Amino acid sequence: MTHYKVEIKYVDLPGELSSEIVTDILSQMLADIGFESFEYQEEGCCGYIQQELLDKESIDNVVSSFPIENVKMDYSLELIPNKDWNKEWESKYFQPVVVNDQCIIKAPFHEVDKSYKYTILIDSKMAFGTGSHDTTALIMRYLISHKPEGKIVLDMGCGTGVLAIAANLFEAKETDAIDIDQSAVDNTIKNLELNLISHCNVIKGDASAIPSNKQYDLIMANIMRNILLEDMDKYEKVLKEEGKLIMSGFYQQDAEIITQKAQSLGLKMIYQESTPQGWTMVVVQKCC
DSSP states (O other): OOEEEEEEEEEEOOTTOOHHHHHHHHHHHHHTTTOOEEEEETTEEEEEEEGGGOOHHHHHHHHHTOSSTTOEEEEEEEEEOSOOHHHHHHHHHOOOEEETTTEEEEOTTSOOOTTSSEEEEOOOSSSSSSSOSHHHHHHHHHHHHSOOTTOEEEEESOTTSHHHHHHHHTTOSEEEEEESOHHHHHHHHHHHHHTTOOOEEEEESSGGGSOTTOOEEEEEEEOOHHHHHHHHHHHHHTEEEEEEEEEEEEEGGGHHHHHHHHHHTTEEEEEEEEOTTOEEEEEEEEOO
């Protein structure tokens, strides 16, 4: 399958902003328009996308609408020979991830390690959802400490399905996983099969696709800030009394606006955690 290599260079960054943060956000935005895998560079990144999926206008829009002010970047395109770039990315960048010394997230090609209580297999088709990103790791740690045993769970923006799989391993009663991207839906279904999980409902769509006839004990939404703010009322409507909403995908400076929105919907902030890089998770609860 023929791919394009898109090399993006950061021309100008604000002095206090690291290229790592820019790359994290940029990669997520590119994944949303069909990019399969990434290679990280000191002052930029390379992304790989199937030839038939390349839309230069969408790339231009990502670059021009980057959500951090005063970030300037250029990019170049190169048509490259047939190669499985996702496998290339996996072999270089996807290393097993251990969470709280209890759970290991690994690819099928990694060696078997039976020293952990839980094992999650991920055949990743994108650079997110392997558990290595701070936002995924934050939620995974919380799940291990607050296992959703017997709960009805929604994984909103499921990506590879790693959080939905974790919820099932931690004995959730029922799990739904939703993503707007068809490749993420397909990847989640494959990963559920890899982990021998058959009782998870996978849905393609945005927040409007959340089943209206269900009430959830726990909703996980690892999505960008603006989408969280736009869709939080939809999450609240399907959240049970005393149910919890876990949100991540934003930085510490955005936590206040997230919690303010939650409080306006009657949701009480009960936990917040940030990483040294500034990625933040907020847990809110529906008040009685």
